Ligand code: G1P
């Protein structure tokens with residue numbers, strides 16, 4: 001039986017960079033989750049009888065929302081839902097399932113690297129049939145719908161047993177509970193030389209992987225341990241927990257500090273990696289060397305041809321605007337297209353679909369390729385392992401060779417989290433108001449060459465996205481970027497991105513923050529960060 005339930009709009013359901021993100025108690029408000037899911041369905045057309053993929057990162061409230069989404073999918077006329085066993089699907093695995101089974105789209109339940117638990121974060125994101133995040137046209141339509149929605153439809157049937165693999169019927173719809181790992185692992189086998197990686201590992205190369213009690217645990221056990229022979233004792237925090245063990249499942253130097261310390265210590269394994277809540281991000285650390293995500297993108301792009309899936313070379317490379325220019329130098333050398341897009345994976349979708357790029361990445365620990373339409377944490381780990389297996393060098397040697405060839409791009413991001421939204425907007429507004437007059441002036445010891453607010457013209461569909469961050473280019477090639485986060489759930493988060501290119505190998509051994517200090521000073525001089533945020537230091541430095 002299907003019911004129609006009246007609801008009044010919740011005016012705050014604006015999907016951000018990665019869908020709708022709120023605290024769990026907000027999603028638990030009666031009708032809140034239903035109003036958003038119905039707004040998603042109401043913004044789509046011609047899905048009757050088609051397939052929807054549903055899965056999440058296993059965080060608190062995942063199972064409840066999946067049961068609701070199943071009942072609403074049935075009531076709204078979907079013909080079939082594929083749902084990951086236990087409600088689990090990593091974001092890249094969900095993207096793959098949508099593509100492989102030619103689904104109409106998918107609902108991915110995650111708040112990525114944000115903490116989980118009864119008072120922590122939850123999120124719902126809609127992905128389209130190419131497997132990627134819905135483009136702005138659709139997220140705008142969803143938001144518009146949330147403003148006026150007055151009812152939702154839901155079928156009445158008992159909870160589906162998400163732990164049992166198999167096919168069920170609910171509200172006239174077919175529900176298939178599928179193995180969340182199998183299809184994804186098979187895809188990885190087509191891209192990478194598993195034999196070569198197995199030989200590397202069997203030869204004593206030690207791999208450590210921190211799943212951070214998040215979704216990649218089962219994937220790492222199957223792929224790294226069972227198929228590649230990695231010592232299970234080195235797959236850390238491999239059991240997904242609803243609250244991620246009370247930690248932030250965020251693979252950065254703050255939240256993956258244990259792994260970092262291990263990798264810098266005397267008994268460091270040869271290779272260390274971590275992924276985030278929903279498995280789309282990656283952290284790569286070699287023995288004694290942290291690889292910044294911007295560098296990792298460049299190094300993966302320069303070496304991708306060593307893996308079977310990329311043997312024929314790259315069609316192009318894409319990076320988000322705040323990501324460093326290291327990859328641009330690789331694209332120039334390879335003679336392939338380079339694209340600079342706004343922050344958020346959804347902007348890569350058109351380029352990937354049109355065959356304009358093969359590899360893409362973001363400074364925020366996201367790297368991926370045209371194999372799915374999301375960033376993919378384990379994919380990056382496997383590509384690194386494949387490259388290491390073929391080059392038979394250490395991570396340190398590969399990094400140093402790369403810098404020697406292309407120069408080193410020092411890079412850092414300073415985040416000011418949970419600051420007052422009004423003050424954050426005022427800081428950005430004050431900068432924007434001065435952009436046209438900045439060229440030629442000094443900021444600290446640096447001279448400004450050019451300043452603008454980044455506008456993206458999508459070369460595939462012609463759409464235009466404005467106000468995607470403030471860019472300050474300095475003479476000598478350093479760059480500073482200011483933007484406000486689109487994924488935070490409390491107050492505003494100001495992100496400041498700094499980079500400096502250093503061609504001279506004799507100067508590649510500097511400490512990152514020291515190497516960037518002129519750019520850090522310029523940021524304060526330009527934006528009065530202390531005054532606007534009331535903070536004397538960033539919350540997180542990556
Ligand atoms: C952050 C990252 C961005 C990434 C997004 C989703 O968004 O900066 O690169 O695409 O998370 O993982 P932000 O909070 O900066 O809007």
Ligand code: ZN
Pocket residue numbers: 111112113276277278279280281
């Ligand atoms: Zn994520």
